[in-house]
Amino acid sequence: MSALVTLSAIRKQFGSVIANDDVSLEIHAGEVLALLGENGAGKSTLMKILYGFYRPDAGTIAIDGSPVTFHSPRDAMRIGIGMVFQRFSLVPALTVLENLLAALPDAPWFQFRSSARVAAATRWLKRLAPDIDPRRPVRTLGIGERQLVELAKVLNLDARIVVLDEPTSVLTPSETDRLYGFIRTLASEGKAVVLITHKLADVAACADRIAVMRSGKVVDRAAARGRSPQALAEAMVGSGSVGSLEPPRLPESTLPVLQVCALSAHVESRTIKNVSFELAAGEILGIAGVSGNGQFALAEALAGLIPISSGDILVSGISIASRRSDGSVARDVAYIPERPIDNAVVASLDLSTNLLLRGARDLPFFPRHGEIERQALKLIASYDVRPPRPTAVASALSGGNLQKLVIARELSRNPRVVIACYPTMGLDVLAAHSVYRELFRHAAEGACVVWISEELDDLMSYAHRIAVIYDGEIAGIVRHEQADRLVLGEWMAGHTAEAA
Incomplete structure (x- = not known):
């Protein structure tokens, strides 16, 4: 199967820190790729390069086999790449609806709230989080609710390539299960989904393939099925590094x-x-x-x-x-x-x-x-x-x-x-x-x-x-x-x- 996205020999350095070191990766339409690694492994940096947030110091990006150069996220969005960041980009003083309307393609400076535009802005929100009132100010939402609004904002763009950076880290079990279903739905519709994560449950729930990064390099590529949680954890942090946790003793004092x-x-x-x-x-x-x-x-x-x-x-x-x-x-x-x-x-x-x-x-x-x-x-x-x-x-x-x-x-x-x-x-x-x-x-x-x-x-x-x-x-x-x-x-x- 030909790749929708091909990243070749990507290198990115910040001062003395090499975030991506000669990284090559393929992303296919209709699949969920779990990009695994410990904090600081270079996962988010690599996907920010794909999204146009950073320019690579070396290497190339190809979409459908054609080389592309992104000067900003706007360039990436124009060809169908959307990304949900760990740090939210919502405006707290505005309502949920106002944030969603402002993120629609070609949004005017004055938001006309016609029924068609409101329906377009809230279509994914109603599926992801039907309990969130679009009239609520974003500042009143919990962190899990804000994450779902960010997801709805990106999905409204009809992106062909959807990058989710740690999307389940702040969601409840029920919200997480609902998100897993939507991720599988996106893949079944032919979209490519990249799931940046360190949670092994995410891999088991919805990933087709995995790519593991460590110290700025891709150190493992495989099908998700059949990989044990222990094997994935060791691939991320090194063999024998994880260890076990002992629950704390109940204190003797009741004071x-x-x-x-x-x-x-x-x-x-x-x-x-x-x-x-x-x-x-x-x-x-x-x-x-x-x-x-x-x-x-x-x-x-x-x-x-x-x-x-x-x-x-x-x-x-x-x-x-x-x-x-x-x-x-x-x-x-x-x-x-x-x-x-x-x-x-x-x-x-x-x-x-x-x-x-x-x-x-x-x-x-x-x-x-x-x-x-x-x-x-x-x-x-x-x-x-x-x-x-x-x-x-x-x-x-x-x-x-x-x-x-x-x-x-x-x-x-x-x-x-x-x-x-x-x-x-x-x-x-x-x-x-x-x-x-x-x-x-x-x-x-x-x-x-x-x-x-x-x-x-x-x-x-x-x-x-x-x-x-x-x-x-x-x-x-x-x-x-x-x-x-x-x-x-x-x-x-x-x-x-x-x-x-």
Whole structure:
């Protein structure tokens, strides 16, 4: 079968970092190609070259056998290439419909909302996410909902080649299953789909072929069928590198470190109501739920970033709401947010400076820059942030490496409370295991962890208790050994239960 896309000897270098090193790859119509690799392997860079976002330093691109040169994504879109990035390009102040209308081909500066244009703009949204109201402002959507709107925006372009960069990293199980169905539908219609991913479940669900990248090179090509998860993981990170995770021990102490008492908060459409729970030193509480049900508001309230309308949060008996002006309680709380590029780093600052942000008040008036850089290098190496250059700006990092940067900063402070909101989002299997080990180590050393995730299997494997949040309220809490997937699914759908 002739290739729809042929990438030949592609090379791309950023400073001293070689992102793509003589990469050749074929993409066929009517297939789903899973492009696998750990964070920083060069997957996204290669596809951004295909999309016209970057110009290759060397190599060629051919579409239907004819060489092409792209000066911008607009050139790529004209011949039917669409890409959904990890970092969203939606305008938060506009509604979902306004974002979709603006992305239609030849969109005028003034949006005429004729019934035909509205139908054209919302046709894929109705299939992907029928529960999302097109009149809602994008800023009120959860991260999973924003991902689906981004997908709808690209699918509206009728692209022949669709590139999806980690599309399932922020979706719930039901949203993910729906997306898998649409990916297979796109392939059956003759489109070429490239699925950039590190999740082996994505490969098993819908991939026809795999290409594995490591250190900027393609190191493996094969049919997806018949490859075991262990073999794929080893191809991504090297034989014997993944290892196993041990679930943390249940803490012996029942003395609460974190007390959440009838907590309510509301910011725009983000609401939590009457949330209560306690965590002892060393305890991990997993928070499950469908995206947009209050997880983000709960995390920000616990981190002290949004005002509390009623109730209280106590850390070691001290109220966060009335904490002292020196911020002593805040120092005890680490926060790993769901969108680090928006609310955890300053994108234009270098890695060293971003690693200092939480401890800036403790620095001497004339800090020693050599010592700052040494500390930054130590953290960057410990958490495998790539590229490992303290002088690199945060905006140059991939989504997964940006997440690792924030985790390095927050956990290096030895907090008593860790608020981890989708901490492994966008991370490959090796990096995810590394993050889990750090969370478990901090729990073993006495920190309590509120772990918000939509990876239900991981929560059931490693959390001491699991709480389900629905419509801003706790639908039920269950101990690890009593957790049942069907029951948790019912709670996620709104069927409440007595807290266990």
